Amino acid sequence: MNYLDVRPARFLSRPNRFIAHMEQDGRIVTAHIKNTGRCAELLLPGAKAYLEYSPNPARRTPCDLVAVEKERPGLPPLLVNIDSAxxxxxxxxxxxxxxxxxxxxxxxxxxxxxxxxxxxxxxxxxxxxxxxxxxxxxxxxxxxxxxxxxxxxxxxxxxxxxxxxxxxxxxxxxxxxxxxxxxxxxxxxxxxxxxxxxxxxxxxxxxxxxxxxxxxxxxxxxxxxxxxxx
CATH class of the missing domain: 3.40.1350.60 (Trna Endonuclease; Chain: A, domain 1)
Incomplete structure (x- = not known):
C-alpha cells in the first residue's frame, strides 16, 4: 500500500487518543492519530515522524500521523507504521x-x-x-x-x-x-x-x-x- 503526500515532522505531544501536536517547518501542526493504542514507546517528544496530508479541505485536521522512527541505543532507528488501517x-x-x-x-x-x-x-x-x-x-x-x-x-x-x-x-x-x-x-x-x-x-x-x-x-x-x- 502507498500513501500520497507524506512529509516529515517531529512529535511533540498527544493530548488525547485521537490527535497529536507536531512540529513541522517551525510551526505547530495538529494531526489525527490513526491508532487508538498506547504506542507509548513510539510517541515520545522529539521523535521523528511522518504525516500524510489530505486533499480534503473540510477535515478538522489537515493530516494523519502514519509512521514514527523509534530510537534504539547502538542501532539505527526503527521505522514503524502506526496506521491501524x-x-x-x-x-x-x-x-x-x-x-x-x-x-x-x-x-x-x-x-x-x-x-x-x-x-x-x-x-x-x-x-x-x-x-x-x-x-x-x-x-x-x-x-x-x-x-x-x-x-x-x-x-x-x-x-x-x-x-x-x-x-x-x-x-x-x-x-x-x-x-x-x-x-x-x-x-x-x-x-x-x-x-x-x-x-x-x-x-x-x-x-x-x-x-x-x-x-x-x-x-x-x-x-x-x-x-x-x-
Missing amino acids: APNAVAAEWLSSGGLGALEGLRPEYALGGSRFDFYAEQRGRPLLVEVKGCTLEREGAALFPDAPTLRGLRHVRELTALAAQGWRCCVLFVLPMKGARRFAPNRAVQPAFADALQAAANAGVEVLARDCLVAPASLHIDAAVPVEL
Missing part, C-alpha cells in the same frame, strides 16, 4: 497475491454469528477465515501483541478456535509494520488471557502467523515470516 490493507494485498495459496471468493469484513472477521475465502472447497492484528510494540527484537488488553481480539481468537474444531481453516495473522523483529510472542504481561487463548487456538489447529513488512515513510508491504513463540 494499514495491516488489513497490506494483508488484503498479500492474500490476493497468494500469501496463503490460491483462494476463491476473497472478501473482507465477513459477518458470522455475532462477529465480523477480517477476511473470508474458500480454498479447495474449504472455508477460510483470517483475522488480522497489527503489532507495533517491539522490545529487544521481539514483537509483542497486544500493547493494551483487547477484549475484541480475545473474543475473535476463541471463536476461531471453535470454528477450527468444525473443520474451518482459521488463521490469526499478526502483521508487524516494521522490519527486523527476530520473533513474535503474545504479550502475556499485558493480557495473560489472550496469550492462553492463542496457545489454545494453536493447539486446536488455528494457524498463528507473523509477517514483518518493508516500511518506508510513504509505503508498506508484507515481506517475511517471523518465528512465532507461544
